[in-house]
Amino acid sequence: MGYEYRMSDAQDALFKTLADPTRRALFERLCREGEKTVGALTARAGVSQPVVSKHLGILKQAGLVRDRHEGRQTHYSAQLGALAPLIDWTREMAHFWQSRFDDLEDLLKRMDQ
């Protein structure tokens, strides 16, 4: 066993990963402009190359990007599917909220009779 995979862990990793502005900017660029090398990303990131590499590593670990090696450069691209847990979470919150609202409506309706 050892492993027990909880859904909230995925959400936690996503929120934590996207909480940093530099990291979110990198991910946004990859979403907007498609695949890019580390050098190209560094050029307009406003931080040093090692920092960019580090952030890309964290994004990769969260499943938000994937890398492809070609000679001595590494190409990164966004993995949009990784956002699913985040979308699910918001949907879930909205659902709970709506449910309570419906319950209240039900109650009021029954009280009305």
Place this chain on the structure above:
Amino acid sequence: MGYEYRMSDAQDALFKTLADPTRRALFERLCREGEKTVGALTARAGVSQPVVSKHLGILKQAGLVRDRHEGRQTHYSAQLGALAPLIDWTREMAHFWQSRFDDLEDLLKRMDQ
């Protein structure tokens, strides 16, 4: 001027606020179970009352909750609408991704002729 309101600031605040598990748990409880007092929230939060108050303050500042004073207790409730910027952001990322995909399809289609 001093003030210039950027959209990304709202996203930043949301991501940062929801990145903390304790805070997210508090918000989730308010979504699931509706309005609760600080005492009720503290009872099952696993952290001390001052910590809960602090987190609620941060959630409030991000617009995710609102408070209502009644006697000597404070009732907090979730403000689901505050999640809008987060939903918009994910939609935007998905859109960019899809656009590039469409462009590629267009290109292939034109090459095919």
Place this chain on the structure above:
DNA sequence: AGTCAGCATAGCTCATTGGCTATGCATGGA
């Protein structure tokens, strides 16, 4: 008036983390 209860604030500590420079490692070209 005095006391307790509920919540907020203050002040502290420790762990985390985002940034840097320096360096390592592999690839491509002369």
Place this chain on the structure above:
DNA sequence: TCCATGCATAGCCAATGAGCTATGCTGACT
């Protein structure tokens, strides 16, 4: 073979932040 280039890793530092205890403040009850 030797050097340059592209990226990753290591090690450090300063800032941030989440937790705690102690205390302050206000409302309720006797």
